[in-house]
Amino acid sequence: MVRILCLSMLFILTCTAVAAPSVKQLFKTVNDGVVELHVTAIANPKPGQVSYKSTTSESLGSGAIISKDGQILTAAHVVGRATKIEVIFADGSKTSGHVVWVDNLIDLAMIRARKMPDNVQVLKLAKAGDYTIGEQVIAIGAPYGVSHSLSVGYLSGVRDRETIPGTDITPRLLQTDAAINQGNSGGPLFNLDGDIIGIVSHILSKSGGSNGLGFVVSVDTVRDIIASEPSAFVGFIPHLLNQVQAKAINNQYGYGMLIQHVIPATLAHKLGFQGGYLNVMIGRTPVLLGGDIILEVDNIKIKDLPAAIKIKQRFANAKKGEKIAFVYLRNGVKKEIFWEVE
Secondary structure, three states, X not given: OHHHHHHHHHHHHHHHHHHHHHHHHHHHHHHHHEEEEEEEEEOOOOOOOOEOOOOEEEEEEEEEXXXXXXXXXXXHHHHOOEEEEEEEXXXXXXXXXXXXXXXXXXXXXXXXXXXXXXXXXXXXXXXXXXXXXXXXXXXXXXXXXXXXXXXXXXXXXXXXXXXXXXXXXXXXXXXXXXXOOOOOOOOEEEOOOOEEEEEEEEEOOOOOOOOOXXXXXXXXXXXXXXXXXXXXXXXXXXXXXXXXXXXXXXXXXXXXXXXXXXXXXXHHHHOOOOOOOEEEEEOOEEEEXXXXXXXXXXXXEOOOHHHHHHHHHHHHOOOXXXXXXXXXXXXXXXXXXXEEOO
């Protein structure tokens, strides 16, 4: 009996000894494919601020290199308002980046680095569904700016959301107890094969720090969004008006997208659209009034979320030389402008 117990203990210790180096080796294998992002972005109004003038703020996040030509996956909330992105690689080298596309409904985005280091590590996306609750996972990112920090945990759950209107995409979040903090957002979550099973999105926490309730956009959803060929980033941050809100601001049409911010050096900026300047609260949501209200794009009236998604799909399918009309309100006056696709 004693011999059996000794052999059992030896087996357990041996398995533990084998497992520990595997995490070490995994970190060495994939770490070079993780980047730190320093972002200058258009800031939200401060609490209680009524009159708003566009300013910027600094933030940080993480990203995952998925191609040698500089494609980097990250979270939408990290770069969605970015005016400047600095990409810092594992070897300490730096370059600038620009937003390729943003999907705020999913909290997923892609940026492209201007220059890549030699022999850059490209990370691999796992196959859709290639994960199991209870398996060990690791996250690498820059929590509070502490670069290339490793945290280890388990896959705790799978959480499906409602299907996005007008599409067949059902967003899926994976839940993990691996430590995730500010700065981890946009970074990869790996399985022990070194494949990405998700991109870090957010945590649930009363304190603001990790409580073991972290959520990542699943690899299934990442693959679905990439396969849908998202439209290029247009450059305005909208608020979709419902009929009650439209009536409250004297929008006689009863629908539209109220522009909150316009990102410099984007299509929206080039076309001359204007963001808001008067900060109000609608329920618990801060909304900037005074900006342009886009009523329709290419004869698609923006009455609801499916219509807004249809417009994104229209942008994605636009061909060079086509002219797309934007109908909008500015100070109550209906106007129209055309974009010739370049």
